Amino acid sequence: xxxxxxxxxxxxxxxxxxxxxxxxxxxxxxxxxxxxxxxxxxxxxxxxxxxxxxxxxxxxxxxxxxxxxxxxxxxxxxxxxxxxxxxxxxxxxxxxxxxxxxxxxxxxxxxxxxxxxxxxxxxxxxxxxxxxxxxxxxxxxxxxxxxxxxxxxxxxxxxxxxxxxxxxxxxxxxxxxxxxxxxxxxxxxxxxxxxxxxxxxxxxxxxxxxxxxxxxxxxxxxxxxxxxxxxxxxxxxxxxxxxxxxxxxxxxxxxxxxxxxxxxxxxxxxxxxxxxxxxxxxxxxxxxxxxxxxxxxxxxxxxxxxxxxxxxxxxxxxxxxxxxxxxxxxxxxxxxxxxxxxxxxxxxxxxxxxxxxxxxxxxxxxxxxxxxxxxxxxxxxxxxxxxxxxxxxxxxxxxxxxxxxxxxxxxxxxxxxxxxxxxxxxxxxxxxxxxxxxxxxxxxxxxxxxxxx
Ligand code: HEC
Ligand code: HEC
Ligand code: HEC
Numbered sequence: 001x002x003x004x005x006x007x008x009x010x011x012x013x014x015x016x017x018x019x020x021x022x023x024x025x026x027x028x029x030x031x032x033x034x035x036x037x038x039x040x041x042x043x044x045x046x047x048x049x050x051x052x053x054x055x056x057x058x059x060x061x062x063x064x065x066x067x068x069x070x071x072x073x074x075x076x077x078x079x080x081x082x083x084x085x086x087x088x089x090x091x092x093x094x095x096x097x098x099x100x101x102x103x104x105x106x107x108x109x110x111x112x113x114x115x116x117x118x119x120x121x122x123x124x125x126x127x128x129x130x131x132x133x134x135x136x137x138x139x140x141x142x143x144x145x146x147x148x149x150x151x152x153x154x155x156x157x158x159x160x161x162x163x164x165x166x167x168x169x170x171x172x173x174x175x176x177x178x179x180x181x182x183x184x185x186x187x188x189x190x191x192x193x194x195x196x197x198x199x200x201x202x203x204x205x206x207x208x209x210x211x212x213x214x215x216x217x218x219x220x221x222x223x224x225x226x227x228x229x230x231x232x233x234x235x236x237x238x239x240x241x242x243x244x245x246x247x248x249x250x251x252x253x254x255x256x257x258x259x260x261x262x263x264x265x266x267x268x269x270x271x272x273x274x275x276x277x278x279x280x281x282x283x284x285x286x287x288x289x290x291x292x293x294x295x296x297x298x299x300x301x302x303x304x305x306x307x308x309x310x311x312x313x314x315x316x317x318x319x320x321x322x323x324x325x326x327x328x329x330x331x332x333x334x335x336x337x338x339x340x341x342x343x344x345x346x347x348x349x350x351x352x353x354x355x356x357x358x359x360x361x362x363x364x365x366x367x368x369x370x371x372x373x374x375x376x377x378x379x380x381x382x383x384x385x386x387x388x389x390x391x392x393x394x395x396x397x398x399x400x401x402x403x404x405x406x407x408x409x410x411x412x413x414x415x416x417x418x419x420x421x422x423x424x425x426x427x428x429x430x431x432x433x434x435x436x437x438x439x440x441x442x443x444x445x446x447x448x449x450x451x452x453x
Pocket of ligand 2: 221225226227228229230231251254255256257258259266267275278279287288289290291292293294295297302313381382383391
């Protein structure tokens with residue numbers, strides 16, 4: 001090889017290397033610097049201070065003159081701080097809820113005003129640091145299980161009203177359980193890097209071309225309700241991928257469905273009032289009942305919101321780009337035959353049918369239209385029209401309690417009563433009988449769902 005040829009080969013290799021680096025950097029940049037939560041709307045956006053329209057932040061009109069503590073209570077509900085900061089059957093806001101992750105367990109902290117084991121020593125600036133930047137007192141970087149990448153859009157005044165409410169609670173003094181995260185995930189400093197890449201650390205900016213109702217809805221959904229934390233798929237770094245905004249994903253073992261306006265797999269076939277009823281009551285006739293984490297969000301948060309706020313959220317959800325999900329077909333809205341011996345499901349899956357007959361039919365009926373209470377009607381529900389049957393299995397394992405308080409029709413947990421195979425079979429029976437696409441759950445899958453709980 002001549003000297004000249006060698007030089008050319010070297011230059012060629014250098015070009016290749018540069019091209020590879022460029023591709024890697026671009027892919028990384030594409031993932032990291034995705035669109036913000038309301039970028040799909042386009043148009044000009046301005047800071048809250050320079051916005052001329054009606055203020056999209058704060059409490060609804062009826063509460064405007066209330067004390068900071070009362071306003072804070074409403075906003076704490078809207079942001080649902082309680083659900084994560086309360087252990088199962090524990091004192092509200094006293095922390096200790098376990099987040100079981102593939103690399104260990106993280107516990108939520110106490111946010112009652114105890115000065116030693118709670119947030120009693122937090123200054124206003126410390127509190128804003130935790131909510132907006134994910135930095136706890138003493139510059140401790142917080143794990144993004146605390147959804148600060150969503151709360152960062154919250155107005156300062158709203159975050160401080162929440163602080164005023166939390167500081168009005170009785171302090172609870174009790175040491176927090178120790179996290180059991182393994183190396184390198186126990187290195188909090190890494191969260192600084194995550195935050196730098198994935199937390200915009202920006203307050204909500206209204207879109208001037210959009211209506212006041214839309215802007216209020218956007219603020220409630222993005223800054224307070226953090227709906228995307230469950231309904232938006234994540235990128236490989238566990239940050240929200242807004243390119244698939246609200247297209248649905250599995251979060252903590254439950255499938256949070258597609259809530260874009262797609263007619264088949266999203267909310268396109270729901271009327272505005274059906275979505276509003278589902279959000280405030282946890283049930284919409286013909287579309288099913290909220291169970292699992294969505295039931296909890298309704299119990300502790302959405303059921304307390306003013307109707308004007310609920311309808312603003314609906315208006316915002318309606319404006320999202322529609323995205324189709326391949327394995328969520330149009331939900332079957334027709335009741336099944338009321339003859340319990342009919343349908344392929346009965347002949348193909350006799351064990352599933354036997355369990356259904358013994359444990360389920362009394363409340364859910366053979367047609368899928370409940371003879372007992374509309375909350376238990378299965379016809380039309382997304383869960384039975386989801387061919388993974390993920391949430392059907394979860395509801396059978398852990399039960400549900402959306403029916404109005406004190407109602408004896410609430411669904412008991414069957415996790416202890418049946419084997420993994422029986423649960424898989426009855427779930428497959430339910431999707432085959434009442435849904436559009438039968439599921440093929442296995443006992444192994446049920447064992448996994450149990451282990452993750
Ligand atoms: C989705 C679950 C979740 C929600 C919702 C949530 N948090 Fe947290 N929060 C956590 C977890 C988990 C931690 C602990 C993070 C860590 O240890 O790094 C935490 C930590 C905190 C801390 C730091 C506490 C300390 O001990 O220094 C504060 C303050 C806080 N949260 C306030 C709030 C407020 C206010 C809200 C509602 C606006 C809220 N959280 C909603 C999960 C949540
Ligand atoms: C903690 C996780 C979580 C959060 C936060 C959450 N959701 Fe959900 N959502 C779910 C799950 C899981 C389901 C499925 C429930 C079921 O199968 O009964 C669901 C179901 C729904 C449905 C019904 C979809 C269907 O096809 O049946 C709507 C509508 C909805 N969520 C809207 C919202 C809105 C709006 C917010 C924010 C205010 C929100 N969700 C916040 C987890 C969540
Ligand atoms: C005591 C009455 C009762 C029994 C028994 C019962 N359920 Fe339920 N089920 C309900 C009610 C009521 C709901 C709605 C949630 C709530 O309010 O608790 C529900 C919800 C469901 C859902 C979710 C529906 C949706 O809209 O997403 C499924 C799936 C389900 N049940 C399947 C079963 C299966 C399978 C069995 C038997 C193993 C069973 N249920 C036994 C009352 C019952």
